[in-house]
Amino acid sequence: MDDIVKQALAKWPNVPDCYGWLGLDARGRWYMRDDRTQAAGPFPQAKGSLLQHEKLIDFIHRNYEADEAGQWFFQNGPQRVYVELEATPLVWRLAIDGSVTSHTGKPTTVEQCLLDAQGRVYLATPLGLGLVHTLDVGLAADAVEQGRWTPVEVQAEELPARYGFVPSPAARHATAA
Structure with missing residues (x-):
């Protein structure tokens, strides 16, 4: 994780998590999903805008990991941006x-x-x-x-449970709320 991200976490420890705004497709490409895209349906049916800015993608890559529940996220400064997965993390x-x-x-x-x-x-x-x-x-x-x-x-639908990852943290968050 980048030092600047660690510093932001220490300075602002209680920033709410973000769900549904970032997706990872089966070819390793990132998609930003605004309100309109999210309203149009779940990822990957409604993908959003393909990220193409190399420095932003590199920043996401350096700060991409999983939490203890198997939800993958991008740590964007003090905010966790949970990632919708088309296939795997x-x-x-x-x-x-x-x-x-x-x-x-x-x-x-x-x-x-x-x-x-x-x-x-x-x-x-x-x-x-x-x-x-x-x-x-x-x-x-x-x-x-x-x-x-x-x-x-293997059966593809069994992989999340078998390998401990959550394909849609947004759906999980919505049912928990």
Whole structure:
């Protein structure tokens, strides 16, 4: 977490959390969701505006993590901005050399390879569960063919409970309120 964020948290410890305003799609792209977008439906049916500002995206990446309940958020200064997930909290990019990196730029190692009924490939890692980016599925297939990974079949709808993440903190917050 950035030092400036830690300082803001110390200075303003009681800023209310924000729900529904930020979404992460299955390709690791961030979307801002204003009131009108949120009123149009849940993420990803109503995605919002694609973030393209590199420095803002880098700031989100450096300050993106999960709380104790498995809700992923971006710590924006003193405010937690909870993230709506299209698929998983992380999206993996694979390299020809076999390395795996999260959409936030963090390298990791693979503990387990998972495959759902729609053919989507997930990787369980020390950083958490993530979906393999669609552009890298061929590299995942190479890893399977080379015997580095053995896919285990899963039901996609079981992944949040099994791996402890909340796809929609906004929906959870609304039912708790």
